[in-house]
Amino acid sequence: DIQMTQSPSTLSASVGDRVTITCRASQAIGSWLAWYQQKPGKAPKLLIYEASSLESGVPSRFSGSGSGTEFTLTISSLQPDDFATYYCQQYHFYRYTFGQGTKLEIK
């Protein structure tokens, strides 16, 4: 199975900061990567698909990049609503796998 490794596991930041989360795949997956945001007690929410396409309704401060094995999610200017846990997911191979998550905390 493809392993997805996110870094960091926890990130402390302040409102207005620019933050970047990295996701690495153990094998090349093209651009078949999605990013999700999850808040406590809630279902995940799709933010980015195909590595860099912004899901409808998602604020433009979120962006994704990368291909092959290395991917990033960037939030250009953190807002209070952005403090949550973020997961990457590969869907290049049918046995979908998620990263272990990155918890974005308020500094």
Add this chain to the structure above:
Amino acid sequence: EVQLVESGGGLVQPGGSLRLSCDASGFTFRTYAMSWVRQAPGKGLEWVSSISGSGQSPYYTDSVKGRFTISRDNSKNTLYLQMNSLRAEDTAIYYCAKWSKTTILSDFDYWGQGILVTVSS
């Protein structure tokens, strides 16, 4: 508006069975593949199973293969997960998720609210 509503969770003893249901509305259900994803308490997301729009080609993560069965009834717009021989490590919130595309592989654009399954004696 797309809605996915899970039901059927609860407390079950090890070795027992449960059937989860996911009632879908707001989209042409038969057109889209669907998946189940679970999340153990305090842990990350784990893909469990997927099924095509027609109900063909189910596939599973290794840890549930032979114990869980995914199915769907397109006449009722409902997705199912039959879970047998349950183990403590199956304890999790189970989410149903809709594929965003009708292609072979896809991300998940809508998720249900989740249903808790607890396996304990």
